[in-house]
Amino acid sequence: MTISNDLDYCLTQLLDFKPAKLLPEETIQSICHDLKVQLLETPNIMTISSPITLVGDIHGQFHDLLEIFKIGGSPPHTNYLFLGDYVDRGYYSIETICLLILLKLRYPNRIFLIRGNHESRTITTNYGFYSEVLNKYNGSSRVWQYITDLFDYLPLGAVIDNKIFATHGGLSPSCQILDQIRTVDRFREIPHDGIMADLVWSDPDLEIRDFKLSPRGAGYLFGAEVMNKFCHENDVVQLIRAHQLCNEGYVNYWEGKCLTVWSAPNYCYRCGNKASVLEILHTNYGKNSFQKDSVDGQIFNVFEASPENDDDTINGKSVNGNDNVDSFYKSKSVDYFL
Amino acid sequence: MSDLPSQEPEKAGSRQKSSVNKTNEAFVSTVRNAPNKTTGIDAVHINAAREMVKLHTRDRLPTNSVNNRINTIPKPLPRPSNNPHSTQLPQSSFATPRPSASLKNIKMSIPAKGHEGPCTNPQCAHCGTVIIPAPKSSFPIMDKPSITINDWSIYTIKRPILSSQELDDLESRYDFPLPEMIFGNNKVRLVSDQFGTIEFNGLDALDSLNKESDFKVSYHREWLEARKNKMLSESFDTSEKKSKEISNxxxxxxxxxxxxxxxxxxxxxxxxxxxxxxxxxPTNDPFPIDRLLKPDPILFFDESVLFEDELGDNGISVLSTKIRVMPTCLLLLCRFFLKIDNVSLRIRDTRIFIDLETNKIFREYKCQDCEYDEVLSKINSKNLTDPKSLLRDSNWVANNIPVNSVTTETNM
Structure with missing residues (x-):
């Protein structure tokens, strides 16, 4: 059997069965190893070209990921750039990340994955992925180990047609030019501090101009001036990022200069929000390409939760792998609480 | 601590005893009332015997089998036909373990008297409870169930998180960023024409925040140090005096x-x-826990989140409500739960109890705080593979961290 046949067989396990079949531990170890080898060669900021479809946070909502492929076209016929946060929160982090790993291995020039703040050991122990692995692999955490080790290899951003910068969170005060990101040693756990942290954690804020500190005591917000300066110095026109939940599935800041793409509909099976993927058809911009509500060649495909989620939503299987919390829509949840 | 028997294990025995007594009475009275045409086996006898067996076995059931319990209690309520606003709760044909005062003379209506728009939450044909979510609802659930018992009408509303338009409209009200999941339209509302209104909603709750927080995230110091060092290395005139100043x-x-x-x-x-x-x-009367320990039928049960925030991946902050309405009383719990990873845990509970017969209202406000490591050390001793999952369970946390203060108030 050739390698691509192996990968195709694994893909059928996830795509042709309902519920999707979990891959054995050894298989996951092997595909993680293969992808690490591939990613070693990948620079911190990938260079890719349009047309491409950008996908924001998925958070283990496997059914909605399949819905994205229905809406946006299935690989390899559509190119995809995923902006991170594949795991935690939803009930199918393992299926989600395995599918993405397999697709990346099968179609390395069609699928691109970057790192989000949840692609980290500490975060995944607190927000569900670790618990899900323990539950689904009989108390063994090996799969979590293999996959979080792989996370250290994921690149931090991408530049599309040399005009658009894409990353998970946003800009960093320690990074005026993209070359500063290119020189970071990224093969490590996401630190609390520095460029790597800021790229996956920071948020845009309409009310400010400069960088501001969050009152939490760590993390940044960035404003309009920062955004303009960054674009000017790096000769790009736009920042596309994910990271922040919004009811409509996308947010447009500063007349399209910065966009948020959110791809987890009905987040946590209870937020009732829409989701979107952003199709970039071309980047041939003229003078009036950037308008208040639209950018030439960019289309947000907005969608709602797949009906496949309904059972999970009703049964309230539990987010974060704990059966006692977050069961707000459980139909049989009548409970003599005190 | 969501279930009854685990609350008071020492009482389980006595409850069983008393339920046996009650059951005997019920059995006797049922037999006495049985129709007089006893040819062959009388169906009434059989049913009474079955009920008795159920009552004997009920307390032995595992604590999570609430549904069995519910299903055995009330007969289906007659669906309101001509006059939907004056259904009488029928008295059960059999006795329940230590039931509350007589279920007679309870005026109930579904939906509530003041309900606006169509009622999509009918009663269950088997147990008489209001069905939540509505049988025909689709996702995201947008529900508006209601019920009236005696003087009190209970409404709950559930909607998706606020849209960007709704958030814009709120901009002048708050001078801080709102939680990332803000269910600004969700509420639970208790209304009495005679007494007034008690409502819980997330937007009002956010008006009650302190000016600032004492807490910083766990790696705050590390973060601060990194920046100090950077500042010092970049600065040319770093005299010793200045660096001392800076560190403070x-x-x-x-x-x-x-x-x-x-x-x-x-x-x-x-x-x-x-x-x-x-x-x-303020009152010295105890919050009437005893009334809430009775397995009275729950006629209306709902829960919802008012807001939730992941604190930039540093934990969770969530405000949620739960309500259960029984024939003679109701309990509403509004819980604030905070977990800052590696820093602290906090619970702030407001409980409203209304005696639906006397209209006496209790309000209890309880604050709990504990350092994260202290709680985690308690769990680690138990050798669990995933100890942190317990810290995500607000019920577990509420039962395992110290209480700082409790105040109880009443309207009478």
Missing amino acids: LDLSKITDIETIKNFDWTYSVNYKGSITGIEFK
Whole structure:
């Protein structure tokens, strides 16, 4: 059997069965190893070209990921750039990340994955992925180990047609030019501090101009001036990022200069929000390409939760792998609480 | 601690005894009332015997089998036909273990008297409870169930998180960023024409925040140090004196980057409900837990989240409500739960109890705080593979961290 046949067989396990079949531990170890080898060669900021479809946070909502492929076209016929946060929160982090790993291995020039703040050991122990692995692999955490080790290899951003910068969170005060990101040693756990942290954690804020500190005591917000300066110095026109939940599935800041793409509909099976993927058809911009509500060649495909989620939503299987919390829509949840 | 028997294990025996007595009475009275045409086996005898067996076995059932319990209690309520606003709750044909006062003379209506729009939440044909979510609802669930019992109407509303338009409209009300999941339209509302209104909603709750929070995230110090070092290495005139000064200063003073306007980023609300028309005064009467330990049928049960925030991946802050309405009383719990990873855990519970027969209202407000490591060390001793999962369970946390303060108030 050739390698691509192996990968195709694994893909059928996830795509042709309902519920999707979990891959054995050894298989996951092997595909993680293969992808690490591939990613070693990948620079911190990938260079890719349009047309491409950008996908924001998925958070283990496997059914909605399949819905994205229905809406946006299935690989390899559509190119995809995923902006991170594949795991935690939803009930199918393992299926989600395995599918993405397999697709990346099968179609390395069609699928691109970057790192989000949840692609980290500490975060995944607190927000569900670790618990899900323990539950689904009989108390063994090996799969979590293999996959979080792989996370250290994921690149931090991408530049599309040399005009658009894409990353998970946003800009960093320690990074005026993209070359500063290119020189970071990224093969490590996401630190609390520095460029790597800021790229996956920071948020845009309409009310400010400069960088501001969050009152939490760590993390940044960035404003309009920062955004303009960054674009000017790096000769790009736009920042596309994910990271922040919004009811409509996308947010447009500063007349399209910065966009948020959110791809987890009905987040946590209870937020009732829409989701979107952003199709970039071309980047041939003229003078009036950037308008208040639209950018030439960019289309947000907005969608709602797949009906496949309904059972999970009703049964309230539990987010974060704990059966006692977050069961707000459980139909049989009548409970003599005190 | 969501279930009854685990609450008072020492009482389980006595309850069983008393239920046996009750059952005997019920059995006797049922037999006495049985029709007089006893040819062959009388169906009434059989049913009474079955009920008795059920009552004997009920307390032995595992604690999570609430549904069995519910199903055995009330007969289906007659669906309101001509006059939907005056259904009488029928008396059960068999006795329940230590039931509350007689179920007679309870005026109930589904939906509530003041319900607007169509009622999509009918009663269950088997147990008489209001069905939540509505049988025909689709996702996201947008529900508006209601019920009236005696003087009190209970409404709950569930909707998706606020849209960007709704958020824009709120901009002038708050001078801090709202929690990332803000269910601003969700509410639970208790209304009495005679007494007033008790409501819980997330937007009012956020008005009750302190000006700022004492907490910083766990790696705050590390973060601060990194920036101090950077500042020092970049600065040419770092005399010893200056570096000393710097080490005592706040981060915002040593970099040119300011903090956005300070606010309580943990969203620790001090919220006891939005009350109109009812005056609460402190009382020494105990909060009537005993009434709530009775397995009375639950006629209406709902829960919802008012807001939730992941604190930038540093934990969780969530405000949620739960309500259960029984024939003679109701309990509403509004819980604030905060977990800052590696820093702290906090619970702030507001409980409203209404005696639906006497209209006496109790309000209990309980605050709990504990350091994260202290709680985690308690769990680690138990050798669990995933100890942190317990810390995500607010019920577990509420039962395992110390209580700082409790106040009980009443309207009478």
